[in-house]
Amino acid sequence: MAPIRIGVIGAGFIGRVHLKQFGQIDGVELAGVTDASSALAAAAAREVAADLAALRVFSSADEMIASPDVDAVVVAVPNRFHAPLTVAALAAGKHVLVEKPMALNGASAREIYTAARDSGLTVMVAHQMRWLPPVLEAKRMVDAGELGEVYNAKCGMMRRKNIPGWGSWFTRMGESGGGPMIDIGVHVLDMAMWLLGDPKPVSVFGSTYAKFGPDKRGTGSWGTPDWDGVFDVEDLATAMIKMDDGSTLTLDVSWAVNTLSDNSHFVDLMGTDGGASIRGNRLVFTGQKFDRPFDVEVDAKAIDDARTLLARHFVESIRSGSAPVSDAMSGLVNNTILDSIYESARTGKAIELDWSFL
Ligand SMILES: NC(=O)c1ccc[n+]([C@@H]2O[C@H](COP(=O)([O-])OP(=O)(O)OC[C@H]3O[C@@H](n4cnc5c(N)ncnc54)[C@H](O)[C@@H]3O)[C@@H](O)[C@H]2O)c1
Known part of the structure; x- marks a missing residue:
């Protein structure tokens, strides 16, 4: 070949x-x-x-x-x-x-x-986080029906002091499209939507804040700063997304914030028969038996490094001609949700999504 x-x-x-x-x-x-x-x-x-x-x-x-x-x-x-x-x-x-x-x-x-x-x-978006072992295992659990009906989810990544490349393209709205919501929020949003089975989002409500960046506080080691540059994006964003099946997803992300966080990503899937909580490399199944709730640590085995799996999947998708998992449609849905979060933050109103063009 x-x-x-x-x-x-x-x-x-x-x-x-x-x-x-x-x-x-x-x-x-x-x-x-x-x-x-x-x-x-x-x-x-x-x-x-x-x-x-x-x-x-x-x-x-x-x-x-x-x-x-x-x-x-x-x-x-x-x-x-x-x-x-x-x-x-x-x-x-x-x-x-x-x-x-x-x-x-x-x-x-x-x-x-x-x-x-x-x-x-083939068009594939490089969402390597879908390929992390706890995410793959949580996806298997959802698809196998082990959580029952998943009707609510929370996800996010609260970085405490990690504004990347202050003043560079990262913090300039015209070049990046936004702050942590479009930078790291898109990863957790993508992951959560996939885990939820790609439901159709219908309504979005969000707020954004810039409390550290404008004063050159909250900066981290990622990227190359340009101290004469511009910071005109948010440093924290929060949003709720409603789906047409009635389920909801809340999303919290920051580059700089004062809160208790290990900076890592989290996803909580809440189902009628069980929950799945991802905390970085950990996956915990949460359930209820008799008079008590219980938690079970799930040993999600790594098949390979997430980026290797992503690269291989791209190549296999080209060879087979079948749609990759993170295809252009999923990218369009993510970008549309992100736009609506920013629009809701600007207008103070919930944004109804219109998919009639599809
Ligand atoms: N998947 C992930 O985990 C992950 C991690 C970091 C960055 N990213 C994404 O990757 C992209 C790049 O981020 P980065 O951290 O590598 O940024 P970077 O600033 O380190 O690198 C970007 C490079 O692009 C070059 N460039 C700019 N315009 C160009 C053009 N028109 N043609 C050719 N080269 C051009 C720049 O000279 C620069 O070297 C961003 O979209 C970012 O969101 C993804």
Whole structure:
């Protein structure tokens, strides 16, 4: 079988992770790397080429997308560029693994969704958290009916002092689309919606706050700060999402906050026959027997590293032509919910979602 030739657009933090990851996947050939900074692209190529054959450095994303030597691209650049690059790659016949959030907002997510549907090519959003052992096991429990009817869920990630790259693209609304809600909230939202069986969201109510970022407080070690830059996003967001089946999901995320939290993600699924609570790497089944509630720690075995499973799934989806688990539709739903959270925060009103365009 011919290898799938994968090129990586963006040689920043996550682009380099993808380069190393795909370099280890069977049936994949690294086709090259590119970055707006040619020095960064060359440095990333050298990092990988220490283990593998020398890696081609493309002069631009456009050159990589147009190349007949590339079958698929990974879009690992700031959020603002996800949709234009993904749509261009699809138009050139390339499959795409796009970093989260799939797009800057619902409108650009719709462009990706339409282009993916019309092209028949594989578009997958890089939500590696779906592939964590406790999440895979919780999904199995839900699908097997072990929790009964899951009618309420809570999820979130409360980082206490972790504003990434203050002043850089991370904290500039025009480039990132928002703060922790679109940055890390999208991961837990994606995970929770998948665990709930992808219900149809119909109404969203949310609030956002910026109590640390504007004063350059609450910063962390992630990303490169630009102290002359701009912070015009939130640093905490909270939301409730109602589904058409009556179930509800609440979502709390922060980059900076004063609360008791280990910074890690959590999901609580509440079902009529049992609950499943994810706390980082832990999974606990919660139930009731006779006159008492009880908790059971579930030993969720790791099949492999989550990013490896994600990369393999992308390759398998390309080969089989079947839709990947985190497809463009799931990305569109996530982006639409995120837009509505921000709109609700701005207007103070609950936002009703309209899916009639589908
Ligand atoms: N899945 C995850 O766990 C995870 C983790 C971190 C970041 N991300 C996502 O990955 C993306 C990149 O984040 P990062 O932390 O790597 O950022 P980063 O700032 O470290 O890297 C981004 C790189 O993109 C380059 N770039 C910008 N515009 C470009 C363009 N048009 N063409 C080519 N290169 C361009 C920049 O020069 C930079 O090197 C973001 O969307 C982010 O949300 C995902």
